[in-house]
Amino acid sequence: MLKLDALMMDENELKKEADTAEDVSIINCLGQRYLGCARKKGHMLLSGTPGNGLASYLDGARIDVDGNVQDAVADTMNSGLVTIHGSAGDALCYAMRGGRVFVSGNAGYRAGVHMKAYKDKQSLLIIGGTAGSFLGEYLAGGTIIVLGLNKGDDSPLTGFFCGNGMYAGTIYIRSRVKPVNLSDTLSWSVMSEMEKQEELVPLLSDYVKIFSLSLDAVLAGTFARIRADSSKISKQLYAAV
């Protein structure tokens, strides 16, 4: 594995060096942007704080970050795995098309906006802590899970406008408290134990392993499921002239 120290490197230099190897470990990341952009293969181990646009268009590689990440991480990601042992900034997983992003901490505003799914490409975003406003807006497919492990299942875990305009896909929230101003075109249903086992265990099993959590402890909380209510989605009514 190629080992790099990012401390005194600018982002172009760092990217160029990092691109010379499939497997690379970078310490002391300090805001250098676009690391792992469109990376297809191999393993990237980052520590410090990588900059905006990390893992955008990621196309199969695995990226592990020991630290927090900034904005626009996994933008239009296609496949692969990103694990963040810390928190993420805004616009996480925008228009993500496939692959998995696991965050142990919190996510900022606009996480998971317009994520989608098609055939074997099923995007999955799991946030261990809480998420900011506009989580999963325009969700077109795929799955978002917010665990709120730092909060407990009796607190709100998201900000305003959670899931606004979503028309496919699912958001799972580990809380009995409905997000504030949840749109009335969305359904909110608290899950039964059996549903939790069936739907959540396959999604969470790798996450709990990676972050050394107990699956039972995570599942012990109340989970609710948010989906688009197709009977209520207000379709714009058009009349051709």
Place this chain on the structure above:
Amino acid sequence: MNNFSRFRINLRKEDCISCRSCVKQCSFNAISWNEETKSLVFNHAGCTDCQRCVSFCPRGALFITRNENTFAPHSLYTEKVLRELFIQSETGGVLLSSMGSPAEKVPVYFDHLLLNASQVTNPSIDPLREPMETRTFLGRRPAHAQRGTDGKLVNNLLPHLDLQTPILFSAMSYGAVSLNVQKALARAAEKLGTYFNCGEGGLHESLYRYSANTIVQVASGRFGVHETYLNSASAIEIKIGQGAKPGIGGHLTGAKIIGDVSATRMVPEGVDAISPAPHHDIYSIEDLRQLVSSLKEATGYRKPVIVKVAAVHNIAPIASGIARSGADIIAIDGFRGGTGAAPMRIRDNVGLPIELAVAVVDQRLRDERIRNQVSIIASGGIRCSTDVVKALALGADAVSIGTAALCALGCHLCASCSSGKCAWGLATQNPELVKRLDPDQGADNLVRLVSAWTREIKEIMGGMGINSIEALKGNRLALRAVGLNEKELEILGVRYGGE
């Protein structure tokens, strides 16, 4: 209801041989055959005046007219206004229209501009005898010429597009138009040495081989966007807006997401494909810069990035921001830009004519001394070669054509694209209708059209005593205006005829 139909289908009975070709051709169910009476039955209300039946009548027996029935004339409440009131009170729907805006009160500035020609003092050039350069390069120019230690020029050119003529094909997505339309555009672009743009619906695999002549689009929905897609093109266009519907997102209904359209967009069959109005990862020029950079990162800095915006009131500062975002080319789509479907009120009331937009953007970028950092592609109502020449003289580097290209493929502007029933097989996914366009014949038509325009452009330039597109760009002294006021002249940067 037939009594109030917009058009009437007329038959010269003595010429009709009852071949029923018109019945077969009409995809709007406006013509049928009554087996009992052995005669044609017309449902005038269905007629869109697409001229398909007329074109295919072997005896010229059919013709379409406007309905002679007249609503009580009123200068304010015209027939158009009344029809819209009736439709909305009946359906409760947002009025949906297709093709570019026909708004009559918004001036077509091209028609007010006259071109110059050489007489006596500076000789005109005969393009038949002398070389006339229409080759055009789009993209950022290096700030300085660079020389190596041996004194020879170092090639420090940045990635750019190389066009044999300053005309591209505008973005039209697979879904809005048929795959055969895209095939015709791709083949024509290859023969002409220019580019077609696949729009936001992804790129069908059969078109990957035209990558040297392809521009791919990244719109807010990011449908079909992945690394292979980005690398299958000569340039990447970030679509922020479109002239026919500035500020409005796109919505392809689930009913149209079938078969290959679904596979190409990577949207499950039957699920709506919504392109949100904004890109939710772009809230500022800095954010735009980030998307431009990440696209360049993903494609190894080998492809120029285009940012397409609708011409709106603050277009000059917006363009300045785009130029500073690292984009190589700005595509500006004007008020009359075409569309497969747009809310009519938006189409007919929002935005700026392309002539004003190009003039102010070119001026602003020159004033800020960043004009050579970006090229400008103008679109939105480019109908003929003189529109191209005038757009270039106002400051564009090239133009793109959508509607004009569709007309070469058979479109007669019936503006029913959103119905999905296009009788010419263009704006439809119905397999029976799609077959009506032969991509090779279509490509030939497109090649003839653009070649004819290019010949005209050469002739016009020759008449002006100019022998290259470079010398025409932003050359507003080649233009004089008639019928415009002083403010319009000031904004266009053009003098009045006779001045």
